[in-house]
Amino acid sequence: MPLFRIIAFFLISSISAVVAGPFSTVVIDAGHGGKDIGGNYGKVYEKHLALDTAKRVDYMLKRKGYRTRMTRTSDVFLSLQKRASIGNRYGNSIFVSIHYNYTYRRGAKGIETFYYSSRSKPLAQYVQSAVLRRTRAFDRKVKFARYYVIRNAQNPAILFEGGFLSNSSECRAVKKGSYRQKIAEGIVTGIEQYQAARRSGRAR
Numbered sequence: 001m002p003l004f005r006i007i008a009f010f011l012i013s014s015i016s017a018v019v020a021g022p023f024s025t026v027v028i029d030a031g032h033g034g035k036d037i038g039g040n041y042g043k044v045y046e047k048h049l050a051l052d053t054a055k056r057v058d059y060m061l062k063r064k065g066y067r068t069r070m071t072r073t074s075d076v077f078l079s080l081q082k083r084a085s086i087g088n089r090y091g092n093s094i095f096v097s098i099h100y101n102y103t104y105r106r107g108a109k110g111i112e113t114f115y116y117s118s119r120s121k122p123l124a125q126y127v128q129s130a131v132l133r134r135t136r137a138f139d140r141k142v143k144f145a146r147y148y149v150i151r152n153a154q155n156p157a158i159l160f161e162g163g164f165l166s167n168s169s170e171c172r173a174v175k176k177g178s179y180r181q182k183i184a185e186g187i188v189t190g191i192e193q194y195q196a197a198r199r200s201g202r203a204r
Contacts, residue, residue, distance in 0.1 A: 022198045023156075025067045025093035026191060027086060029149060030054035032099075034077030039102025041165040046100045047075065049174055053162065054098050056184035061191065069093075080148040088154045094123060094194070095157035096187065097149050100174060101164040109167045110138030111183075114145035114159040122203040124158045126193040131186030135179070137163060137170075156194075156204075160187065 030051040032038035038046025051072070058068050071086045072078055087095040101108070111131055115124040124142045132139055140161075150157040162183045163170040173179045197203035 021092075022195055023092050023094050025069060025090040026061055027069045027071065027090060027093050027095045028054045028058050028061075029071040029083050029087070029095060029097035031097055033072050033075055036077055039100060039165045041102075041168075041171045044165055044171060044175060046102065046165060049100050049162075049165075049180065050098045051075065052177075053180050053184050053187075056181060057096070057098070057187050060184060060188045064188070064192070066191075081152075083149050084152040087149070087157065088152075090155070093155050094191070095149070095153050095155055096123075096127070096191070097147075097157070097159040098187070099159060099161050101161045102166045103164065104166070106166055106168070108164050109170055110140035111135065111163060112140035112161045113142050114147060114150060114161075115142065116144065116146060116150040116153070116157065119204045120150065120153075120156040120158055122197060123156045123190070123194045126197070127158060127160060127187055127190030130190035130193065131160075131162070131183055134182040134186040134189075 032047035032050060036047065038050065040046060054070060058070055061068050069086065069090065071083045113124040113128040115121045121142065128142050145159065147159050150159050163174050165171045194203060
């Protein structure tokens, strides 16, 4: 076999192993923070709910033996560029950005998960399905989007929206720690299912 073909074979094999194998780090991004409060209903701020949920996810993943990295652990402002940069520091990782929704349409409700690259879609699907099973919330589906933090991610990345603060019933729900715990448990389950799919070769 010619030398260039041998080199090409080993390069392709190495790349395939990295793509198909399990990931080693979960980067957890609590949306907003500091001067950026996100959506709010009165004094219920998205930035606080997102951080609380992210910490719950971080705690449970660590208990299960996962290596994690949070983009923020306190009420501080981080630019979108900084968040994406933190995620991209880890070559074999996934990026999970956690948010809560808000819109002028008071009737809007439900949970949705966004992805940008096709290889991120399975992660979004596993997380969306697992959270819905835990919460029984309205399913707003998995959707393609161009949000900065997922569009500029070098690894599989999703942006999760856990309900609408502009919807009075959903706002009451997400204010409860028990409900946010269900959301966090769903996110963790989805991540575990995605990892299992990566190990078996069913997902990239």
